[in-house]
Amino acid sequence: MKKSIAFILFDGFQLVDMAAVSVFELANALPGGPHYDIRVLSERGGAVRSSAGVNVDSAPFGEPAFDTVMVAGSMEPSSSSAGFIAFLRACSAASRRTASICTGAFLLGEAGLLTGRKVTTHWAAARELQRLYPKARVEEDRIFINDDRIWSSAGMTACVDLALALVEQDLGVDSARAIARKMVVYHRRSGGQSQFSALLELEPKSDRIQNVLGYAKRNLARELTVDELADVAHLSRRQFSRAFRLETGQSPAKAIETLRVEAAKMMLEASAHPVEIVARETGFVDPERMRRAFVRLLGHPPQAVKRAAKASLAA
Template identity: 75%
Template sequence: MKKAIGLLLFPGFQIVDLAAVTVFEVANAMPGGPYYELSMLSEHGGPVASSAGVTVATLPFGAPGFDTVMVAGSMEAIRSTPGFIAFLREASQASRRTASICTGAFFLGEAGLLEGRRVTTHWAQARELQRLHPKAKVDEDRIFIQHDHVWSSAGMTACIDLALALVEADYGAELARAVARKMVVYHRRTGGQSQFSALLELEPKSDRIQTALTYAKRHLRKALSVDELAEAANLSRRQFSRAFRLETGQSPAKAVETLRVEAARNMIEEGNHAIDVVAREVGFDDPERMRRAFIRAYGVPPQAVKRAARAAA
């Protein structure tokens, strides 16, 4: 039996959020499908314009009969109408689960769905969401979060990770992986993964430096000397060191440490690995060296990150 999904849209919604619909569309084309019945809804029905000016045909709100009701987000957090919030509240009560994309979490807050729950949104709007809804626990550094029947995601492309997680929860990891492959995306990032990426923060300007960083990220267990990274970039050691610092503002050694710390934090938050095992897997010589790197990066040792992850779980 197909699961009905209703996506609630409003004038000015962010069109990239429709990528979540594509996840369900692709799932429907997989063997054994279709798995989902999709509906685009708005308060009054008819064409609804996104913030980019592209319009989407919608059905008007009616009797809520969905397995999952989802709320799109917008470039900036906006307040909704009483009719929109009333329907969201009613639909959430009648549905198995409720999900928000990006700033759609603000609508969940208006509907009273966030009190006592963990939630995430786009990192740039997280503190405002917490201010407006102090009884919620807003985690600004997560890709998506599930708390009870309420799911929420970070901004922009995080809606794909959220939708893949919903598919996995419904029909298993194999189908979710098949959908990810079909969409040519990395199999969904885990919910606990940071919204921020060390590779994005370094912002290399050239393909050669990007290639070296990608090589480093894939081979963190190795020593990763400057000569090895220069070879990956197809540059001389001198050319590589000069170009690397010019493009990233860091030395190669510092950048590799940043990648290792990020990988270690993900391992600690996503699993029950011993600290010394994590240190070995991401290329630190010993746990003490990793501890010092964590304090430089986050101001706390890895044990504190592990305790926080356990408390959140």
């Protein structure tokens, strides 16, 4: 029996959030499909204008019972009409799952659905969400969160990770992986994975330093001396160290440590490898050295990451 998926839109919604629809569309092409009845709704029906100026056709609100209801976000958090909020509240009560994408979490909060719940949203709006809804437990550095019947995701492309997780819950991990391959994305990021990327944070400006960081990320298990990295950049050791610090604000050693911590955290979240193996594969070699780097950069040891990943999986 097909599961009904309702996407609730409003004027000014963010168009990229509709990428989640593609996940369910591709799920319908899997063996045994179609698995989902996809519906796009708005308060009045008809064309709904996105923040990009592109219109999406929709049906008007009606019966509120669905398997899953998903509410889109917008570029800036905003409140909605009384009718919209009343329908969202009724949908959540009548449906198996309620999910928000990006700043759609603010609409869940307005509907009174976040009290006592863990929730995430776009990192830039997380503090404001916590201020407005202090009884929610906002976790600002998460890709998505599943707290019982309430799901929420970070901004932009995190909607794909959320939708893949919903499909995985319904159809299994193999189905979610097959969809991810067709969408030409990595299999969904784990919910506990950071919204931030070390490479984005470093923001190298020249191709030369970008290439060095790409090389380092591909070869974290190696020692990666400054001389080796300088050779990749085709610079002398002194020229390379100076250029690297000017472009990234960090020494090469500090940047490599950051990349290693990020890679090790992802391994701990996504696999059952013991800490010793993760330390070796990410170039720390010594688990104690990895522990010190985790505490320095993240504020907690690798074992805490592993415990949190296990708890998230169990949930």
